Amino acid sequence: MDAPRQRCDPPASAGPHEPFDASSDAAAVVDTAGVVLGWSRAAEALLGRPAAEVVGRPAARLLDTPVNPLRAASVAERCRSGMGWSGVAALRHRDGHRLDVDLRVSASFGIGGGECFLLSAREGRERWTMDRSVLDGFLVRSPVGMAVVDRDLRFVWLNDTLERIGGVPRDQRLGRRLSELLPGLEAEPLEGMMRKVLETGAPVTDYEYGGWSWADPYRRRAWSTSFFPLVDTDGTVTGVCYMVLDVTERWTARQLLSLVNEAGTRVGTTLDVMRTAQELADFAVPRFADFVVVDLLEHVLSTEGHGTWLTDAGPAPARAVMRRAGLRSVREGCPEAVGRLGDRVDFLPPPHDARLLIDGEPVLLPVLDPADELWVTQQPERAERLRAFGLHSLICVPMRARNTVLGLTTFMRSVNPVSFQPDDVLPARELVARAALCVDNARRYTREHSAAVTLQRSLLPQALKGGTALEVASSYLPADPRGGVGGDWFDVIPLSGARVGLVVGDVVGHGITAAATMGRLRTAVQTLADMELPPDELLAHLDDLVLRLSEEMTDDEAARQSSAAFLGATCLYAVYDPVGRTCTMARAGHPPPVVVAPDGRVSFPEPPAGPPLGLGGMAFEAATIELAENSLLGLYTDGLVEGGDRDMEHGMARLAEALSRPEPDLRKLCTSAVRRLLPDPQPDDVALLLARTHGLGADHVASWDVPADPAAVAELRALATRQVADWGLDELVMTTELIVSELVTNAIRYAEPPVRLRLLRDSRLTCEVSDASSTAPRLRHARSTDEGGRGLFLVAQLAHRWGARYTATGKVIWAEQEIP
Structure with missing residues (x-):
């Protein structure tokens, strides 16, 4: 080293086994080019190389493996930023053997205008020794349960925490296996993992499982367990150490989230109030309770009226009038129930009254005493059922959604010996809250759908009269409730001169808008027919009406409605004259009629196909055909012959086959034809109007x-x-x-x-x-x-x-x- 070296002896307080003493580390100074500038005596002793042999030469010659340029550059960059680096390096001793050292590189500093780094190394770290009593105290008093089992999976040691968790004294555990001591745990999977650790030497960490222990045999808990092998000095696995941590709170929260998420997929699959209530009961048994009843207020099940109880509804009646909408038990036939599905019930847990439904707070009764005076005096029959079937714990949760009281859900346990605890109120509340939203959605949909269907049916003719000229029958099949009501309609209109007008139409779209538009068009056709307009002129006036109705829609109304809300309609209008046995008809985008001759031959006369109503600017044309006595004339909407699995031509062929069968009763023929063509609910409603012709004789x-x-x-x-x-x-x-x-x-x-x-x-x-x-x-x-x-x-x-x-x-x- 160019500069004179100064030797620093370790302080007197540092013993040979002090783990934090660094005074004896080998040191060297290296410049940015990797050339050694300084070499300490400890470095000479570590590698057996004198300073004269190292100083001025590349430090890379001292490494046992080639230098990784990228790693060296990243280390240098880190040290230039004012931070040091530490790691493990492999060096080569002068005699050729390899040395694995702990290497440290200091932050860069300057010497003589150049940038340098100080490197220090030592061969391994001395073990930190401690007194046996300190280690024993740590293991025994640790908040984590610990145990050691031998190769036969028998306990040889455990700490106080594990003894307290399992509830089995230490002297009863030692020498015995887990499966022999705690039957409430998943002993076989746990022992299987221990055997795997013994065989492979690979640890297993954070395995979660649930069960009960003798410390708390009536409450299910959850634990996280880790296993690692115990290895002797010669590398032989002599046993397994495992650690146990109580994670019940975390496990419960995860189970609650899983339960609520699963309920979201199982409850509310349909827009039916009763079905939704039953789905809640089916889901909760036996996952959460042994017996569940769902009682809904009568107005919730009614399709008429909109009475609701709100939070500020004022004094509530003493007893709430409800009907049982959901019922499920672990016992076949639900023998615990006092009321059955559809029965009127008034169950409220004593001493609560109907105010419980308005307040909306759950009621928890961890212990039910059927001998309690309130149960015996107020609900004697239910008290007897509680006693007979061992119902011992209860949670009642009012069903509320959107500030509306819907009913009450009651959870009970009998077969499960564990009573409901305060922690169980939250999952019960979440389950009922999810179900309450589904019930309210179903209630609102049912009322809206019922109102639309009522409106639609009220706008259709209640009785059809064809006079002596025609024998008429009709069949109307509503659409699948999921698609909403449609705008299909038909009518039979008596005209002067013994003539009869027949009309069938289809308004585009679904819902109340389509039904209301259908009513407008039917009224307009009756008015225009009463004015004795021929079929082509009648459709022209009807087309003008549809155009005006479309123009009356404001921009806001058009934006609120879907593109298919109301774009037009199709219609077929025919006038039958019994004197000449002629039928004059015109159509606006509608399928042609079907005619079945007295001999059974079927035809589809096609009058000129005009445009659908609402397009405007195009004329309609009429055509006249002659009909023999007792001919069958059929007018229908496209839903009868069209569908997702068939084209119109195939549907018309099936319709012809259905109507060609001899059937004197026209009503039966009409109904059977619709059922034959559409055995299942369809997304569009269907109308079929049949007329059997009669002539007016010369007399x-x-x-x-x-x-x-x-x-x-x-x-x-x-x-x-x-x-x-x-x-x-x-x-x-x-x-x-x-x-x-x-x-x-x-x-x-x-x-x-x-x-x-x-x-x-x-x-x-x-x-x-x-x-x-x-x-x-x-x-x-x-x-x-x-x-x-x-x-x-x-x-x-x-x-x-x-x-x-x-x-x-x-x-x-x-x-x-x-x-x-």
Whole structure:
């Protein structure tokens, strides 16, 4: 070394076995290039190399293994930052043998303008020895349970903590195995891990398990255990040491989290209140309790009304009226229960009243005494069940969600001898809270769905009448409740001249919006049909209505609703005339009707397919077909023939097959066809309307040409009254004479020829006068000084109803009379 070396002797207080003495370490000074600048006497003694042989040469020559450049650079960078480094290094002695030393590198410092590092090394660290009494005291008084077992897994030593945890005295443990002492533990897995440690020498750490011990035989606890081998000086494994730590709180918290998470997947799988309550009871038995009942307030189970108990609801009644919605026991048939599912119950644990439900705090009764005076006097039958089946502990948790009281859930134990403890209240509360949200969601959904279904069914026709022209039957199948109510609808509308209007439609979307829109369209069709519009014109007016309804939606309403909330609708409108046995129809984006001839042949006549309602800008066209007597006409919505697993053509073929089967009862045929095509609930609702046609025979129709001569009115009156009398309608002879006189006279005076008079005898007696004029008469109320203007007013008074309809060649004025 260039600088004179100064020898530092160790202090007098440092003995040869002091573990923290560093005065005798070998030292050297190295520059940034790795060249040795200084070499101490301790370094000479450690490696057997004098200073003259080392100073000025690379320090790397002293290493037993090649230098790792990346490691050397990182160590140097750390030391330049003002921090030192320590580790293990392998050096080569002068005589060639290897030395494993503890090496330390100081923070960099300057010498003569250069940067250097001080390195110190020593061969291993001397063991820190201590008095035997200190070690024994540490092991015995440690808060961790410790034990040593031999190769036969028999106890040879244990500390006081383990003796206290297990509840078995030390003298009874020594010489015996774990499986012989603590049957409440998982002895076989534990001993299996000990054998594995003996065989492999690999330790096992933090193995958790649950069970009970003799120290607390009525409460399940959890422990974390670690095992490591005991090795002799010759490397032989002589036994296993294991350490036990009580982790019950951690284990309980994890079990609670797991229980609540699992409940989230098992409870509330459906939007059904009763099913959700039963799922809670099924989940809690036997995981948490031996007997569980879920009682819900009656208004929760009701689909009508919205009565709720709120926190500020004021005084509560003494007894709450509830119904049993969930029931489960470890015993078959739930013999502990006083009430069964659906029964009205009023169970509240004495001395609590209905205020318990409003306050919402759980009730814990660790020990149930069936001989208690309150149970005997207030609930004698339940007290007897408690005694008979050994129900010894109880937790009652009010069910509340969104500031609404729903009911009460009661957990009891009988087979499980461990009583409920305060720690069990939290999992009970969490389970009920999860279930309460599901029950409230189901309650709200059930009410909304019931309201939508009620609205939808109220907007559909309650009774269908086809008169003598048609025998009609219908079948409506709601959608799967998860999809919400739809907008399918149908109707049968009596028209003048013994004709009947048939309509079926489908509003796009689901929910109350679709149902309400369906009601609007059905009302509009009835109004337009009453105006005697032909099918194509009726759909054109209906299309305008749908456009206006869409425009009425504000921007906020459109943003709140989904894109499919209301984009339009499809519709098919047909008018059947029994006189000519013709059916005129037009459709707006709707599937074609199905026709089954009397001989069983099935066809799908396709009138021109107009656009769906709500698009606008396109015309609708009508087509007319002839139907033989007793033909079957079917109108349906797309849900009947379409689905996720089939296309429309396949569905129409199946519909044809279902309707071609002979069945005189039209209602049975309609119902069976729907069930055959759709045996399972579908995401869309379905409507099927069937009509069996009948013609109006020649003996029910009489017609005459009307000359353009006022003198012919008298002859026509006579012909008409004679025909009415021949039909046996003597009571209508006089009124018919007046109606014919007024209508024919007006036609001769104001209309264009040809004029024709027709009488129809159907469910009503109809008088029709047709002409070639396109102007319709208007009802006026004549003043007392007017000489005329009372004709149509008189017709309106005498007839049941009257009106006008336009035809391709002109118009028809008609008046109907009720047949007595």
